[in-house]
Amino acid sequence: xxxxxxxxxxxxxxxxxxxxxxxxxxxxxxxxxxxxxxxxxxxxxxxxxxxxxxxxxxxxxxxxxxxxxxxxxxxxxxxxxxxxxxxxxxxxxxxxxxxxxxxxxxxxxxxxxxxxxxxxxxxxxxxxxxxxxxxxxxxxxxxxxxxxxxxxxxxxxxxxxxxxxxxxxxxxxxxxxxxxxxxxxxxxxxxxxxxxxxxxxxxxxxxxxxxxxxxxxxxxxxxxxxx
Amino acid sequence: xxxxxxxxxxxxxxxxxxxxxxxxxxxxxxxxxxxxxxxxxxxxxxxxxxxxxxxxxxxxxxxxxxxxxxxxxxxxxxxxxxxxxxxxxxxxxxxxxxxxxxxxxxxxxxxxxxxxxxxxxxxxxxxxxxxxxxxxxxxxxxxxxxxxxxxxxxxxxxxxxxxxxxxxxxxxxxxxxxxxxxxxxxxxxxxxxxxxxxxxxxxxxxxxxxxxxxxxxxxxxxxxxxx
DNA sequence: TATATAAAACGGGCCGTTCCGTTTCGTCAA
DNA sequence: TTGACGAAACGGAACGGCCCGTTTTATATA
Numbered sequence: 001x002x003x004x005x006x007x008x009x010x011x012x013x014x015x016x017x018x019x020x021x022x023x024x025x026x027x028x029x030x031x032x033x034x035x036x037x038x039x040x041x042x043x044x045x046x047x048x049x050x051x052x053x054x055x056x057x058x059x060x061x062x063x064x065x066x067x068x069x070x071x072x073x074x075x076x077x078x079x080x081x082x083x084x085x086x087x088x089x090x091x092x093x094x095x096x097x098x099x100x101x102x103x104x105x106x107x108x109x110x111x112x113x114x115x116x117x118x119x120x121x122x123x124x125x126x127x128x129x130x131x132x133x134x135x136x137x138x139x140x141x142x143x144x145x146x147x148x149x150x151x152x153x154x155x156x157x158x159x160x161x162x163x164x165x166x167x168x169x170x171x172x173x174x175x176x177x178x179x180x181x182x183x184x185x186x187x188x189x190x191x192x193x194x195x196x197x198x199x200x201x202x203x204x205x206x207x208x209x210x211x212x213x214x215x216x217x218x219x220x221x222x223x224x225x226x227x
Numbered sequence: 228x229x230x231x232x233x234x235x236x237x238x239x240x241x242x243x244x245x246x247x248x249x250x251x252x253x254x255x256x257x258x259x260x261x262x263x264x265x266x267x268x269x270x271x272x273x274x275x276x277x278x279x280x281x282x283x284x285x286x287x288x289x290x291x292x293x294x295x296x297x298x299x300x301x302x303x304x305x306x307x308x309x310x311x312x313x314x315x316x317x318x319x320x321x322x323x324x325x326x327x328x329x330x331x332x333x334x335x336x337x338x339x340x341x342x343x344x345x346x347x348x349x350x351x352x353x354x355x356x357x358x359x360x361x362x363x364x365x366x367x368x369x370x371x372x373x374x375x376x377x378x379x380x381x382x383x384x385x386x387x388x389x390x391x392x393x394x395x396x397x398x399x400x401x402x403x404x405x406x407x408x409x410x411x412x413x414x415x416x417x418x419x420x421x422x423x424x425x426x427x428x429x430x431x432x433x434x435x436x437x438x439x440x441x442x443x444x445x446x447x448x449x450x451x452x453x454x
Numbered sequence: 455t456a457t458a459t460a461a462a463a464c465g466g467g468c469c470g471t472t473c474c475g476t477t478t479c480g481t482c483a484a
Numbered sequence: 485t486t487g488a489c490g491a492a493a494c495g496g497a498a499c500g501g502c503c504c505g506t507t508t509t510a511t512a513t514a
Binding site: 028052053054055064065068074 | 467468469470471472473478479
């Protein structure tokens with residue numbers, strides 16, 4: 001309920017305001033939630049262009065100093081809003097292609113249908129003009145790639161994937177595809193396109209791919225699983 | 228030299244200011260170049276966060292109305308700055324892997340060493356809060372993917388790549404990788420990593436890849452070409 | 455004369471900060 | 485257990501500053 005340390009610590013080591021966090025620092029959790037709710041609402045309803053501290057404060061019926069007390073910047077607030085949102089879980093169908101397609105499908109619809117897409121886009125945009133956010137974002141993506149890479153690692157353990165494959169790099173490729181589609185309003189790709197894209201990463205596009213026919217059959221067979 | 232129609236027409240059909248473009252519209256080309264120069268300089272020296280019309284005007288010793296006369300928004304100005312920069316040409320080594328690796332290598336160093344990286348990052352960021360830029364950016368990327376896709380099409384013609392491959396989608400994958408690395412300050416990847424990433428797209432990561440040994444030999448042989 | 459120009463000023467919005475007076479909540483003595 | 489105290493949060497208002505996009509004015513140019 002009551003967090004002892006200010007949220008702002010997440011993004012910034014403050015030298016100032018030492019007095020506050022010395023003992024007291026008893027923030028009103030309802031107020032913090034109201035502010036995060038308002039931030040998310042403003043972002044969804046009016047878009048990133050009109051996302052300002054003042055707008056959030058108005059919406060939350062909070063004072064600007066209250067926001068600045070706990071979040072050092074617009075970006076820190078954005079990041080907390082994003083952190084609060086649910087994440088997409090990695091599928092585990094026993095087949096890497098289905099795992100990756102399912103992952104992308106879930107991610108796209110999650111971004112599209114909830115506010116997390118807007119929030120994440122804003123976060124990326126903000127990172128382009130705020131070095132602190134940029135650093136946090138890079139760290140975050142590293143973690144996400146490692147997490148996504150577990151799907152590839154599982155496929156390795158099954159012998160589905162060569163042992164010397166850099167699973168993080170593969171995750172990077174897949175996530176990059178998702179990022180750019182988010183950033184350019186192309187989250188409507190149908191499953192066939194996603195499957196094709198994943199397939200290119202998985203099987204390559206070489207004409208002399210000996211397994212191509214078999215692979216197509218396997219693909220058809222497994223399409224049922226992920227529905 | 229002297230463009231008859233305002234640059235702003237590129238991004239926006241103006242209904243207002245009809246009088247100006249009727250016959251007159253004799254813009255001072257030196258002034259326009261000075262403004263674009265100033266915009267680029269501000270962007271490179273102070274970053275996107277301090278890129279404002281006023282800053283550009285100050286730097287160019289121009290009046291704000293002069294800028295607004297010819298560019299409808301900050302975004303339009305940004306886009307013209309980017310358009311003015313040199314593009315990366317597609318390599319044609321006769322081998323798709325080398326083409327793609329060379330393309331990425333050139334793109335990364337071009338983004339890294341010239342101002343085009345900063346400008347493009349800013350453009351993407353701006354697109355997240357300006358629908359007009361977003362539309363222009365999508366159109367632009369479509370064209371770029373088609374252009375990059377020509378490398379894949381050439382490989383198709385050589386029989387290097389299956390005929391039913393969606394070359395635009397492959398270009399999308401490769402470009403997406405580049406985008407996210409630009410957006411997260413990871414343009415320093417060494418060539419080996421680029422080659423590995425491209426290799427995953429080209430040959431897949433399936434363990435039962437029959438051609439993997441031969442492919443590695445071919446790769447070693449051809450590495451000389453692109454240096 | 456007609457047009458583009460630079461410069462200045464406008465109203466408006468948001469920034470991040472500083473005050474104000476009020477409310478909340480942990481502490482501690484009665 | 486109660487109640488007063490004080491620290492620290494709170495909402496609200498206002499500040500100087502920057503930038504927005506526009507308007508006005510006077511100057512230079514062809």
